Amino acid sequence: MPLLEVCNVSKRFPGVKALKGVSLSIAAGQSVAVIGENGAGKSTLMKILAGIQTPDEGEIKLDGRPVEIRNVRDAEKFGIALIHQELNLCDNLDVAANIFLGKEPRTFGFLRRREMERRASEVLRQVGLDIPPTASLASLSIGHRQLVEIAKALASDAQVLIMDEPTSSLSTGEVENLFRVIRTLRDRGVSVVYISHRLSEIHHVADRVVALRDGCNSGELEKDQITHEQMVRLMVGRDLDQFFPHSPHEAGEVVLSARGVRVRGNGAYPIDLQLKAGEIVGLAGLVGAGRTELLETLFGVRRTLGGSVEVAGQAVRLQSPRDAIAAGLFLVPEDRKQDGLVIEMTVGENITLPGLMRASTAGMLPTRWEKTTADEMIQKLRIKTPGPGQIIQFLSGGNQQKAVIAKWLAIGPKVLLLDEPTRGIDIGAKHEIYEMMEQLAHQGVAILFASSEMEEVIGMSDRMLVMHEGRIAGELRRDQLSEEAIMRLATGATTAATT
Amino acid sequence: MLILLIVICVVTAVFRPRFVEPGNLANIIRWTSLYGVMGIGVAFVIITGGIDLSIGSMLALVGCLFGVTMAQYNLPPAAAICLVIAMSTLLGLVYGLLITKLKLQPFVVTLCGLLILRGLARATAGGSSVGGFSKLGYLINYEWGSVPVPFLPWINEGYWSFHKWIPSRGDQPGHFALNDAGERIGLDWYDWVPLHPPIIYLAVIAVVAAILLNWTVFGRHLKALGKNEQAARYSGVRTDTMVIISYMICTCLAGVAGVLFSIDIGSVMPSTFGNFYELYAIAAAVLGGCSLRGGEGSIIGVVIGTAILRVLQNSIEMWSIQELEFAVVGGVILIGVIADEIARRIIAARRARQEAALLEKQTA
């Protein structure tokens, strides 16, 4: 008998019907992977299970008995724990406090700190995080925070553990470790629901795959049926041909050259790098290796501590993103909600934001230009939106990411820095973004592209830089690319460059 | 909000006919204009997601300095006005720098500003009130024209009210149509409401501000930055500069308002002049649809918000319930905000239902 059963659940949001009669069942000790494109409704379904949202219709059964999960506390009572897609931690508290937030061991309302710290270090060890439970959360990298988030779910001793893209900011080693944790949990009889866009991971953890498409069940796969093609077909509804549309590019002149750039924090090692026009360069590394910091420094968000940057032969003083933008050096940031988009503004307004000043005369709004550009970009990048007047918040992740890229395409990039451009977006959208990168490279744009997904950096790069603890550990040509080679550099096993 | 304004006007007019007396209407217009200038200024800051708590103190400081420079250093009024407005704008620059460069919170900075400026105002005035603005009275009181407004005499004379006929004084002209012999044969159906310069100031400032906000890149950037500063910065908006400019606009307009208020009132008492005006300005902006979370706001909304507050106050005056004044004003703001929120929810719910129906139809 299934432990947890979801029957015909529906959920409406203003503008969309996120779930239309979805069903799902999980047996005790089973791990189920839920896959689907962006906006398919995976997270919504999970939030309903965790009591964060309430279903409009449908029923949830636990041990065959219908239950009503009205809030997080109810979910906890029923033994359901959710690791959120977005980080949900308080960075003014320490790690232990975060792990036990909402379920602190207490006597008469007083905290039992000692016990909390003891149990916290236990779960931290389980997830393979070697930090003291009293460390402040603010000092951790995103990856480590994600691990803390996982530890938090483990600490709740749940019967059903739901993981919504837990690996999106984890490195390979940490992912392996997570899989091990999942397997031991499963052996202990805990049910695991696992959501990921990294289809390769799913083989490792899933006993069964449930696919969603547009808020409906689109099929299930038993363990022995799980193949990449099958999953893609269930998610997208058709076969995808060659996944990485990579073709050799003509590398042109050097458009970006950084010499001795010292990045604030993480050691401030001088970094040299060169990018040629029409080249796609991958930037790999473990979590916290400093890729984001490097890209942000090149974009002028962080102050450099020294060194010089030249774009197309001209020295650029990087004081602020404006300087970088003026030089034709653009960044698609890692966190699109916070840094990439003004999510309460419309699609059109977002796309045209960086170009307004250039297109305007005497500071007046260039209304005509705005409209044509927005329409053009929406068409060109196939952004799925009712129109340029739609508030961008209501678009799915992949379409939001396309809009971020459209911002820069509208004003003609020389160098495009992409930081995890496919993080948390679905396979169809990913494919489109890869194609766009291809196109841009052929048009002579230099692309520097950081990603934690091995496959895609290997698949898309002409050349790869691997970072390790704040410095560039080595460079790999396309013919040298392999997971082993990258890992060797990324873990600092060999310090010598392989070129 | 416009509805609220009209409701208040109508209710007051019906029950207190003197409310529509041309002179009273002129007063309301004048006050609305003066407060409106202040409100527009603070709207800019609110749109960037900031706040300015120091407007009242700024008014006092500007008023004191204005008077003192004219009286003590014998500056010509024009120079004195330029000087004090330049000073207030400079203070905005200081605020902006503290907020953007030192990353202090606007609330804290302007709270300190509130105290410091008030202190400076008192020090400037040397403990007594400052006057000597009467020679500039024409800037406020010159009657440059008037507009005919229909029906006023009717309401005013009680035809439309639930009250008894109020005998008008015989020497009051304009209300009655006269026959050739000078006898009253009926009520005029319109009356002239005099117009004073402040409405021009407000109109000019409001139009400029509205253009700035809605038709220029500056305005777009301002809104973007108010909603998500980081994203705006990543898009190449000079966020720091914009914030600084918005504070400068705010304090500059506060300076203008300070000059106008001191001329209008005629004497500036440094310790009480402008007390709580910042709250009125902020309340007007909020009533007018500015969100304190930043990114939203319209100039016409602010003007309407100010008008609501002024009409309300006048109306309270007319009802002779001054003791409850604050309570009524606060209550109306609260009700306005709550109504706004509820209306928004209802609209959202209705739209959701419509969309659901539409979706259903599509799929069927």
Next chain:
Amino acid sequence: MLILLIVICVVTAVFRPRFVEPGNLANIIRWTSLYGVMGIGVAFVIITGGIDLSIGSMLALVGCLFGVTMAQYNLPPAAAICLVIAMSTLLGLVYGLLITKLKLQPFVVTLCGLLILRGLARATAGGSSVGGFSKLGYLINYEWGSVPVPFLPWINEGYWSFHKWIPSRGDQPGHFALNDAGERIGLDWYDWVPLHPPIIYLAVIAVVAAILLNWTVFGRHLKALGKNEQAARYSGVRTDTMVIISYMICTCLAGVAGVLFSIDIGSVMPSTFGNFYELYAIAAAVLGGCSLRGGEGSIIGVVIGTAILRVLQNSIEMWSIQELEFAVVGGVILIGVIADEIARRIIAARRARQEAALLEKQTA
């Protein structure tokens, strides 16, 4: 911050020896206690990321109601106190409900509160001031003990100051050690500073508040929710309830402060009583390290912040520069906040450099 407090004390003591007069110190302690109660209340709200602008008006309303219920309805004082504090707590509940259930902004809600409560206070008092608290004076003025503080007489009599010896009045006891014949043989090296009940109230409230904030699940949740409400909610914290409770704590303490203030001052003028006290309370909390962004704050910090403000004010009075009072207070807050920010930056920079050096060493 403690440093700032000590600096101000020492500077004042050196240049204005009368500052350390036991009576004056007792006054400072008393005022600090009263303001501190208010500050602790608002700290709770600030920690949740909210704000309460209505404390001053709350004080006025509580004071008026307190007086009126005692005088008009002949309630015994104890009952009246319970009644008004219950009422203020209830108002906190209303705030909390508006903020959490209707999702209104704390700034707007409490701004309306500021106006409404002030209006109600005036209506309650009916336009005149309210008094009759003198029979309860013992609650404030009963001298239950005193502490010896060393060196006071020395400073006081000018030994340590840069000023000339100030001839003391002969009838002032306690300063001099006398010989058997009653002649002065030298200065006592300590003096007794009298203690009044308010310090006990403050101590009790501060201890309870500190325990609540640092040692209980409630406090932990409060901080979590102040920093990241969504995370707290997703973790099963009853965020709405917590916010409501924090507003209730705030207004409850404001009610307590209102009772104490009205007893202490003895007369409550509804239109001015407590004006701007909310700003003092907020300033004290900010000086004491509460972040208006929420999630941070300590009770001892708030108490120190309040003490700074009180000492500063007293010191200003000692220097007879009352006109600059606001300016100095505002300036000190600003300087404190700026210094805090700069210190934080320096520390961060230094830590970064150290870590870099460490890394370098490791890799070398």
Next chain:
Amino acid sequence: AIGCSSESNPSGTSGGGGTAKYDFPVTHGKYTVVALRSDSGNHDRAKQNAEAAISKYPNLNCMVGLYAYNPPTILRAVENAGKLDDIKIVGFDEDIETLKGIEEGKIFGTVVQQPFLFGFKSVEYLSALVRGEEVDVPESKIIYIPHRVIRPDNAAQFKADIEQMMAGKAPAPKLERDDYDTKEPVSLAFLTNTVDPFWDLAEQGVRCAEPIFNASCDVYHPPTASAEEQKRFIERKLNDDCQGLALSPIDKENQQTLINRACEKMKVICHDSDAPETNRLFYIGTGNYLAGRAVGKLVKEAIPDGGEVAIFVGKLEQLNAQERSSGVIDELLDRPIPPEYAIGGDAAAEAAESKSE
């Protein structure tokens, strides 16, 4: 009709001063008092009040401003409404603009107190008391400093006097005695009830007296006119070496304890506004009630044919406002002078009369 409410609070708090509760409009004979409006000491409020009243009462004949800043604001409001011919203005206190208005014939007249004398006499008496000398105090413990009535004829002269005082060049008034012992320096305090030009004149009086009596006097104007500020000042003075205090209590009944505490430590007198139930030694100042009646007489002169009158004051919570306004109203309603004000008052009133004529 709440605007009045100088009703005494049943708690026996303030609002005394013999004021009865009025229900506006009150009419007696030719005169109708339509409103009594207060502005909490805000000048902008004062002007708004005046403007609103002009609109609200179309048949207003006379407006009375009882705080120093009221008459000028009323004048501006009336001017702007173009009703200078319809509405007569009667003032109180000697604001420069009020005096100018009188000279120009726009304001009918004003009743002034003599704050300079408040300051001067306070220092004179206090320094004598502190040195243990005898001071002549009438039985009633009230020393009246007569008010004066200013009309267009004597306005110019009076204005000149004021300017001289403000410049600190005023001649010292006649001393009560000329055999004061002034060897020992004394330290005094002079506490007013708000910031106002009126009190600047008083301060000038204090400054003028300081060298004559070898006294150093700390003058404090509570900036927001609150009882709290006064309390803080007095508490500070209690711990000071201050020997004598002259104060104008803001809220006399509720400040009783405080004033009595001060009385234990030093010599305390009241000026401007009295607190008779306390142990203060005596009171120096104008009879605010009688001054109010003088204003009432001016009003009667201004509109001999009767009509509607509106009265404007600052803080109704304050005793001087209550006394002045009830003085005006009682005069207009032809009520008798209550006995408590009659004491010594007649003489003062006559003195005022004779001086102004």
